[in-house]
Amino acid sequence: xxxxxxxSFGVMVLASMSSAHADNYPSKVITLVVPFSAGGPTDTVxxxxxxxxxxxxxxxxxxxxxxxxxxxxxxxxxxxSDNDGYTVFLHHIxxxxxxxxxxxxPYNVLTDFEPIGLVTSVxxxxxxxxxxxxKDIKEFITYVKTNHEKITYGNAGIGAASHLCGMLFxxxxxxxxxxxxxxxxxxxxxxxxxxxxxxxxxxTTNTTPQIKGEKVKAYAVTSKTRVAxxxxxxxxxxxxxxxxxxxxxxxxxxxxxxxxxxxxxxxxALREALKDPIVKQRFADLGTEPEPQDRATPEAHxxxxxxxxxxxxxxxxxxxxxxx
Amino acid sequence: MELLANxxxxxDAAFTFINLLYCLIGVTLGTVVGxxxxxxxxATIAILLPVTFTLEPVSSLIMLSxxxxxxxxxxxTTAILINLPGEATSVATTLDGHAMAKQGRAGPALATxxxxxxxxxxxxxxxxxxxxxxxxxxxxxxxxxEYFSLMVLxxxxxxxxxxxxxxxxxxxxxxxxxxxxxxxxxxxxxxxYTFELPELADxxxxxxxxxxxxxxxxxxxxxxxxxxxxxxxxxxxxLMPTKEDLKRMAAPILRGTALGSILGILPGNGALLxxxxxxxxxxxxxxxxxxxxxxxxxxVAAPESxxxxxxxxxxxxxxxxxxPSSPVMALMIGALIIQGIQPGPTVxxxxxxxxxxxxxxxxIGNLFLVILNLPLIGIWxxxxxxxxxxxxxxxxxxxxxxVYSINSSTFDVYLMALFGLLGYIFSxxxxxxxxxLLGFILGPMMExxxxxxxxxSRGDATTFLTRPISASLLAMSVVAxxxxxxxxxxxxxxxxxxxxx
Numbered sequence: 001x002x003x004x005x006x007x008s009f010g011v012m013v014l015a016s017m018s019s020a021h022a023d024n025y026p027s028k029v030i031t032l033v034v035p036f037s038a039g040g041p042t043d044t045v046x047x048x049x050x051x052x053x054x055x056x057x058x059x060x061x062x063x064x065x066x067x068x069x070x071x072x073x074x075x076x077x078x079x080x081s082d083n084d085g086y087t088v089f090l091h092h093i094x095x096x097x098x099x100x101x102x103x104x105x106p107y108n109v110l111t112d113f114e115p116i117g118l119v120t121s122v123x124x125x126x127x128x129x130x131x132x133x134x135k136d137i138k139e140f141i142t143y144v145k146t147n148h149e150k151i152t153y154g155n156a157g158i159g160a161a162s163h164l165c166g167m168l169f170x171x172x173x174x175x176x177x178x179x180x181x182x183x184x185x186x187x188x189x190x191x192x193x194x195x196x197x198x199x200x201x202x203x204t205t206n207t208t209p210q211i212k213g214e215k216v217k218a219y220a221v222t223s224k225t226r227v228a229x230x231x232x233x234x235x236x237x238x239x240x241x242x243x244x245x246x247x248x249x250x251x252x253x254x255x256x257x258x259x260x261x262x263x264x265x266x267x268x269a270l271r272e273a274l275k276d277p278i279v280k281q282r283f284a285d286l287g288t289e290p291e292p293q294d295r296a297t298p299e300a301h302x303x304x305x306x307x308x309x310x311x312x313x314x315x316x317x318x319x320x321x322x323x324x
Numbered sequence: 325m326e327l328l329a330n331x332x333x334x335x336d337a338a339f340t341f342i343n344l345l346y347c348l349i350g351v352t353l354g355t356v357v358g359x360x361x362x363x364x365x366x367a368t369i370a371i372l373l374p375v376t377f378t379l380e381p382v383s384s385l386i387m388l389s390x391x392x393x394x395x396x397x398x399x400x401t402t403a404i405l406i407n408l409p410g411e412a413t414s415v416a417t418t419l420d421g422h423a424m425a426k427q428g429r430a431g432p433a434l435a436t437x438x439x440x441x442x443x444x445x446x447x448x449x450x451x452x453x454x455x456x457x458x459x460x461x462x463x464x465x466x467x468x469x470e471y472f473s474l475m476v477l478x479x480x481x482x483x484x485x486x487x488x489x490x491x492x493x494x495x496x497x498x499x500x501x502x503x504x505x506x507x508x509x510x511x512x513x514x515x516x517y518t519f520e521l522p523e524l525a526d527x528x529x530x531x532x533x534x535x536x537x538x539x540x541x542x543x544x545x546x547x548x549x550x551x552x553x554x555x556x557x558x559x560x561x562x563l564m565p566t567k568e569d570l571k572r573m574a575a576p577i578l579r580g581t582a583l584g585s586i587l588g589i590l591p592g593n594g595a596l597l598x599x600x601x602x603x604x605x606x607x608x609x610x611x612x613x614x615x616x617x618x619x620x621x622x623x624v625a626a627p628e629s630x631x632x633x634x635x636x637x638x639x640x641x642x643x644x645x646x647x648p649s650s651p652v653m654a655l656m657i658g659a660l661i662i663q664g665i666q667p668g669p670t671v672x673x674x675x676x677x678x679x680x681x682x683x684x685x686x687x688i689g690n691l692f693l694v695i696l697n698l699p700l701i702g703i704w705x706x707x708x709x710x711x712x713x714x715x716x717x718x719x720x721x722x723x724x725x726x727v728y729s730i731n732s733s734t735f736d737v738y739l740m741a742l743f744g745l746l747g748y749i750f751s752x753x754x755x756x757x758x759x760x761l762l763g764f765i766l767g768p769m770m771e772x773x774x775x776x777x778x779x780x781s782r783g784d785a786t787t788f789l790t791r792p793i794s795a796s797l798l799a800m801s802v803v804a805x806x807x808x809x810x811x812x813x814x815x816x817x818x819x820x821x822x823x824x825x
Contacts, residue, residue, distance in 0.1 A: 037651060038370035039658025047373070047662055065370065066732055069508070069525035076522065101513075106522070152780060158513030180779050181510045183772070186648040190591050193645065194464035196780065205661075209646045209668020285664055323513040324525075 025085050025262050026059040033064050033078050033089045035071030041122070041205040041286075045250050046090045048282050049119060052273035057265070070159040070323055072098050072105060079107035083255040085262035088116065092250045093161060096308035100316040101159045101323040109309060114263050115301035116252040117270045122288040123223035123247050124165050125207045125233065127216040128199035129192055137220040137239040144199075145175050152197040153177045156185045159323045161248045164312065165201035165222060167319045172241045192216060203248045204230065204287025222246045229287045249308075251301050263298055271296045327454055330680050334453075337681025338688060343383050350387035351689045354394020355696060358401065359704075361408045361719055362535050362726015365395040369655045373662075381663040382678050386685040388659060389639065392652050393445065393686065396635045397693050400437040400628055405430055405708045406719065408539045412530050412596045413631035415761050416603040418538070420616060420623030427619050430705045431563030436573050436621055437628040438697045439565075444581040444629035445690035448636035451585055452643075453683050457672070459637070460644040463589045468780065469788050471590075472773040473797035475766050478597055480804045481604040482762040493759045496750075500763025503528060510772055511779070523735040531730060533764055535723045536740040537757040541747020543716050563701055565621070573625035576606050580629030588634030591641055591649035595634025600762060602630035636686055643679060645669055 034046045046063050054061040066074035071094045078089040099109040107113075126137070134140035144151050153170075155162040158181065170176055180197050182188035185206045192200055193215050204227065211218040211230065220236045221227050224245050236244040252270055254263060273279055274290035283289050294300060316322070337343065353372075357363045369388050376384035399411040404421035417437065424433040451459070466474075483493055506517045507527030518524040565573070583605065584598035606626040607616045616623050641647045646668035648654035657667045665675060672679045708715065727740045747757060781787035789795045 037654070038373055039648075039651075039655035044658055044661050047377075051377070063374075064732060067526070068731065069522045073522050073525070104520070157510060158508070178779060178782070180776055183510055186654060187591060190464070190641065190645075190647050190649075191467070193647070194467060196467045209666045209670065212666075213646075213669025215645065215669050282662070282664055285666060286661065321513055323508065324515050 025265060026057050028059070028086060030054070030057070030059055030061045030085070031064050031087050032061050033066055033074050033087060035066060035068075035074035035089075035091055035094075037067045038063075038065045041203060041248075042090065042092055042250065044205070044286070045120060048279050049090075049270065049273045052276040052279060053266075053269045056269040056272045070094060070098060070101070070157075072102055075109075075113075076106045078253070078255055079112040081255055083114075083257040083259075085254060085258050085266065087255060088266060089113070089253040089255075090119070090250060091253065092248050093164065093246075093308065094159060095251065095253070096305055097159065097164060097312045097316065098323075099309045100313040101321075103322060103324055110306060112256045113253040114256060114258050115298050115305055116254060116263055117267045117296035117298060118291040118301050118304060119250040119252060119270065119274070119296065120283055120288050120290055121223070121247040121249040122203045122205055122286065123221050123227050124161065124201050124203050125211065125221050125230065126169070126199065126201050126219045126236070127192070127207050127211065128219065129195040129197075130215060130217060131195065132198060132217050134219070137234055137236070140219045141173055141240065144177070145173055148175045148177055151177050151199070152180055154180045154182060154188045154192060154197040154200040156182055156188050156202065158321055160185075161246075162188070162200055162202045163321075164315075165246050167315055167321070168244065168246055169201060169236075169241075171315060171318065172236075172244050205248075208287045227287055228289075229284065249304070251305065267296065267298055330676065331453060331684065333676050334680030334682075334684035337382055337677040338386065338684040342380075343386055343681070343685065344688065346379070346383045346387040347390050347685050347689050348692055350390020351394035351397075351692045352696065354391040354396075355398040355401075355693065355700075357391070358395035358398020358410055360398075360722050360726065361402050361406070361410050361539055362531065362723045363729065364411060364531065364726065365392045366651050366655065367726070367729040368395075369652065369659075373655070373659055376659050377662060381660060381665050381675075382681045384659055384663065385656060385678065385682050386689075388656050389682060389686065390689045392656075393632065393635045393689065394693060396632050397438065397441055397697060400441075400624075400631075401434060401704055404433045404437065404624070405704060406539075406715075407542055408719070408723075409534055411631075412534070412761070412765060413599045413634070414627075415534070415758055416599045416627035417624055417631075419603065419758060420618070420620050423617060423619035424621070424624065425708075429562075429619065430708070431701050432565040432569055432621065433624050434701045434704060435563070435565050435698065436569065436624045438694055438701075440573065440577045440580065440625045440629035441632035442690050442694040443577050444584060444633035445636055445693075446687060447581050448585050448588070448633040449683060449687045449690070452636060452640060452686070453680075456640050456644050459589050460640050463591070463641060466590055466793070467791070468773040468777040469791050469794040470797065472770060472777055473788060473794040473801070474590075474597070475770040475773065477797050477801045477804065478600065478766055479763065479770070480801045481601060482759050482766075489754075492753075492755045496755050496757070496760040497763035500760035500765075501767030503533070503760075504764045504767035505771065507768075511775055521735075523733060523739075527768065528739065529727075529730060529736065530761075530765060532727055532736050532740045533743050534761060535727055536743020537747035537750070537761070539719060539723045540740065540744025541751055541757070543719060544744060544748040545751050546712065546716070563705065569621050572621050576602075576622040576626035577629045579605060580626035581633045583626075584630030584633030585637050587630075588637035589640050591647065595631050595638055596765060598630040598634040599627035602626040632690075639682075639686075642667065643682070644672065646671065 032046055032050055034043050036042045050061040081087040134143045153166050155166050210216045218233055220239055221233050222236055271293050274296055357368045368391055399414040400417050402408045402410050403414040403417040404425050407418050407422040409415045409418050421433045508515050508525050580602040583602045587598035588595045606622045607613050638649050641649045642653040648657050660667050724737055727736050
């Protein structure tokens with residue numbers, strides 16, 4: 001308790017030296033909005049960083065889960081909330097893809113938010129049912145291409161990361177596949193274990209336990225480089241699918257017009273949180289790692305968000321799968 | 325003998341003072357949120373999530389699971405006393421439980437629910453301990469074809485739930501199906517019947533419909549006329565079940581436990597199907613089906629045993645495979661991940677104390693719940709005899725808070741009010757909400773499984789008949805349908821189902 005008082009005292013001293021708006025920020029509880037239900041992978045990321053961030057800021061951060069409509073419901077509400085720095089928002093890659101997936105959004109992804117910094121990029125894995133015949137990823141790609149009429153791909157719903165990865169994979173191998181959609185990763189994983197469909201691509205957060213338990217066959221990771229906790233898996237890029245890269249990146253946002261000094265303050269707290277040994281350890285357990293310090297900044301985040309919106313727009317339009 | 329060794333690991337883990345304490349806290353909290361209409365285990369666990377970060381993983385999971393199955397106990401209390409199912413799984417209990425309460429037999433009804441739940445919980449815990457891994461493998465054999473056929477059987481059986489006009493019951497089921505289709509289509513991402521309201525993009529929540537149709541609808545009707553008030557308990561005749569009651573409830577408890585345990589393993593709404601199926605089975609095989617819906621104790625014992633058994637066995641996919649079979653399970657997985665434990669197939673071998681500790685704690689928790697609930701019955705019964713002008717505003721407030729707490733959405737509260745009005749109109753038309761709720765839950769699931777099965781079979785509809793489990797479930801549906809529809813049996817059906825008509 002006394003440490004918290006001390007910390008908030010320290011923040012107050014520091015704050016008194018910075019500019020007008022941010023003078024006494026934060027003087028009350030900060031709400032961190034998560035656009036998905038509690039207990040899910042995004043919620044876990046939010047809660048993991050909320051603790052060290054609140055220590056750094058000297059204020060309690062409460063996580064509020066506003067699920068619905070692929071995260072757009074929460075984003076819409078954040079866009080309309082007070083831009084005083086007491087509402088911050090954690091969203092993943094869906095922030096960028098929603099700009100194309102939803103044709104009628106009540107907000108503009110690029111102009112209605114102030115990016116604060118990137119948090120973590122969770123790699124994804126290509127996994128198949130236990131008795132899938134292919135030995136390695138090269139065989140896998142050949143097998144899928146030659147048997148494309150029989151192969152089925154599962155995803156966790158339109159707009160989910162597994163749906164995006166599947167779209168990218170099909171366009172990379174130039175073969176459309178029959179797709180089965182589920183409401184969330186849980187039921188999809190259940191049916192993959194039961195061998196109902198052939199393969200899926202999902203984030204390590206969800207797949208690592210099943211890979212380690214040998215309930216599924218893992219073939220490759222989708223990140224640019226190999227993943228430490230699954231080091232025997234090659235990347236898709238090194239397996240012949242040039243430039244294939246997709247990861248579930250998470251970023252922190254505030255509503256448009258939130259004063260710059262406040263954004264800077266939160267951003268600094270985020271960078272501090274990403275250095276926290278517990279956060280590092282938990283992220284590693286989930287098969288991911290904190291973003292490097294230079295990516296956890298408003299500038300890097302803004303540029304990356306724009307690049308991702310532009311990357312996915314043509315892919316989603318070509319597949320013609322919209323979420324509304 | 326390996327089982328004994330494992331159980332002793334579990335007892336070591338669960339029988340520490342601190343873990344017993346968290347178990348007690350969990351089941352007490354669970355009972356409270358179960359009793360309060362609208363507040364459910366999901367919201368409670370979500371709120372408590374930050375608290376668990378500071379606890380040992382075993383303690384936090386013991387507490388969280390206590391909240392979950394404790395809420396199943398508590399949920400039956402409001403279902404019986406004020407005809408308000410707090411959880412989807414207690415809808416079936418309202419039918420006879422509330423009828424008993426109206427006759428002044430709320431005490432025996434509550435006691436039956438507690439005894440049935442305890443027995444079912446004990447059996448299901450044993451199943452979990454002895455057969456969790458093979459049962460999980462078995463559940464994986466259930467593909468979309470089997471689920472679809474099971475849902476068909478469930479819907480056919482739900483006609484039995486009605487005790488008024490058959491036509492009205494079918495109409496209500498169909499209305500439920502249509503309401504259930506509101507939202508985003510899973511396969512195409514198209515929004516259906518959402519009127520471009522983003523709040524409807526994920527469909528309407530069960531709690532909203534249940535609170536509106538049951539809770540608010542009933543309040544409006546009760547306020548309309550003082551003399552026809554249904555929740556006024558007229559004279560309480562004994563708190564505990566009589567010898568006759570005990571004899572009547574024994575077999576239904578056994579059957580309910582068996583059905584609930586099996587269906588609970590299936591992901592999705594297994595526990596829910598269990599309670600409805602158990603009720604339907606009891607009514608079907610009863611020599612006096614006309615008593616059902618009018619306060620038959622079997623109609624409380626069977627679904628209550630089934631839902632508690634299902635609540636316990638639904639931990640099987642989560643504990644053995646790390647797959648959440650419901651939003652509550654997803655929350656528990658989230659709690660473990662934050663603690664640094666990745667739930668998955670390896671948890672049993674890598675964290676034996678956690679795995680077995682939770683199983684043992686469930687049995688202890690069930691014991692706590694019986695000890696906690698039986699003495700409370702007197703208090704609950706007295707509480708509903710409070711003046712209605714004090715009772716109904718409280719129910720209204722809790723319904724509002726509960727619905728709001730799910731998504732922090734005022735839209736949902738308005739929607740609940742709308743369903744309240746609808747519930748009132750339907751009660752005037754003598755249309756029952758229970759079949760509608762079942763259609764509402766089963767409809768969208770049925771559609772999802774049907775389309776998934778058809779995609780996987782590439783449009784070949786015979787896929788439902790060539791798989792043995794699916795084919796036998798469909799055959800059972802045809803038989804059940806024939807019993808309801810065959811003209812020769814029709815007369816007996818009318819005797820059996822026309823109690824109020």
